[in-house]
Amino acid sequence: MSGIEPRRSGRSLGRPFRRDRADGKVAGVCAGIADYFEIDPLLVRAVFVIGTLVGFGSFLLIYLAIWLLAD
Numbered sequence: 001m002s003g004i005e006p007r008r009s010g011r012s013l014g015r016p017f018r019r020d021r022a023d024g025k026v027a028g029v030c031a032g033i034a035d036y037f038e039i040d041p042l043l044v045r046a047v048f049v050i051g052t053l054v055g056f057g058s059f060l061l062i063y064l065a066i067w068l069l070a071d
Contacts (some may be wrong), residue, residue: 019070027067 020031025042030048034041051059 017040017070019067027063029063029066032070033066 015036016023017036018032018056019028020035020041021028023035024031031041034044048059048063052063
């Protein structure tokens with residue numbers, strides 16, 4: 001054992017996913033994803049909008065599933 005600990009930047013990704021209702025626009029799903037991965041919520045919202053338009057609504061179904069399943 002070398003005693004070297006792995007570096008962790010920011011929060012641990014082992015924590016549970018939560019919707020961010022305070023920072024969310026509709027249901028807090030995109031804000032929760034952005035908080036979990038520590039990225040800008042606008043980027044996540046843009047990916048969901050583009051994915052919904054290009055993927056013929058599949059991202060909308062994913063959004064609704066996360067909305068119903070997440071706390």
